[in-house]
Amino acid sequence: MEKSTANKNFYNSINDAWLFIMGGNFHWGYFLSESDSLDMATNNLINAMSNLVKPTVKDKIIDIGCGIGHPAFHLHALFGSEVFGVSISENGINEANILAEEKGFQDKTSFFVMDAMNLNFPDNAFDIAWIMESSHLMPSKTILVNEAVRVLKPQGRIVLCDLMLQRPLKAREILKYQEDLKKMEKSFGQAKLDTLQVYQNIFAENNIQVNESFYISESVIKTLDCWKNNIENNWDKLSPYFSINQKTDFLETCDFLKYLYESEIWGYGIISGTKILYYE
Template sequence: MQGIKAPDPTEVGGFYDRFAQFSVMADPAANLHFGYWDSPDDDSSLAEAAARLTEIMIDKARVGTDRHLLDVGCGIGGPGVRLAQAAGARVTGVTVSQEQVRLGNQRAAEAGLADRVRFELADAMDLPYEADSFDAAWALESMIHMPDRARVLGEMGRVVRPGGRVVLTDIFERAPIPEHKRAVVEAYYRETLLGPAVTVDDYPGLLRGAGLMVDEIIDISENVMAKTMREASRQKATVPAEIEEMHGDDPAYQLDPGDLAEVWELGYLLVVAHRPVR
């Protein structure tokens, strides 16, 4: 968005440190991302729809027993733990939030998976891993905060072995934001520290530049965006008093997700690529 500066990783880490406890209370399963509804008539809750999107990511990643996946922007660990449970894979997650690292490792330990699931403090633009270290990598809704998507994808492509998959979701502009919607969209970009706007046409080049080959670029906006915003708005109206007291003065918390429900110009992408075997 014009006039919105790219977020600094330290700022993003501080943002998620602030909202860590809210995240824990928002969804006991820690699937803290948008939801996926199968149809307009699907009456799943936001938590159920978010869990469904996690399962879609697991299916696309195609990692099995003893394979190793890098979870880029791991949140408080819900999707990574679920992957390990469902597929038997090992997971290393990275985040720029100290609180997310602590809560993620606590979640892995409580699930009896501390030997296979580990969360670490690291910057996705400068991953502290050797080339070819992982069988796959995913970025479930973390790409939205990256100031340089090309650099992050390059790092993911570097650490994934040849033949390994890279799976991600991202918010994108399906069409230019009209003037009468721009203020609310820019407020979200600014206060929730979103990175530069991207379009679907940008992704083939971004992936090629990272040494990756495109498998799928799917616009799943109709299954994701409006209903997530409406459900998140409804959920926010019922938060416990202690959350209101803790975050009531925070500009990001003051935003109403429902304001974005009619902004059809903002969409949601599911991207699958792989590192070619040469």
């Protein structure tokens, strides 16, 4: 089964469960203080990305890998921007459009089932490309970024955050961790992690001037404990959507990710840039 099809099936099946584990924002939290809740921390991450691309009421934003729409709603509520979300999950897109109507945002936030590597939008259509924790799930990050750049207007801004490696995994490490990596795939979908340097190279190859790039690993790691606590605390609500085996795999994957972080193998990065104009 191709990676994109496998991930489509995975995300169609997991949305209901993740609401009880992650809340409405299907992404990691950025903890700025010890008192931050998971909801606050996930909004902090949206705000941190926003600070790098400065959305305005005049901007059209494409949210690539939009989940069930919460980052798009947050962006519209804060800045008045018009947001177009895309995802391969029909269930997620249906939920996002329902929520948009409930919030009265349907005129300014809209969501489409669409392949991020083959966007059904014209060239130069958007002011901002927003890629939040979806790039690691794509069969090709290069095609993903190339498509994002294609639909960006000249001097358009792009921001991306995701799980990343702090260094490439060695062959012996891949062999050593293969069972843990299989559990991670069951819990989060088929993924390929790369270093921040790889993203910098891909941006440069696609005519993007990198403005900011940095790791925030230390400030997101608490997310894992929050997810584990939510699984235990919400198990009665979660159990209709999540088997005992899925619960075990997810909890063990959280521990594995924490181990990789403490071993300085895995991290979390953010990168932003501007589409460069070339004249021939």
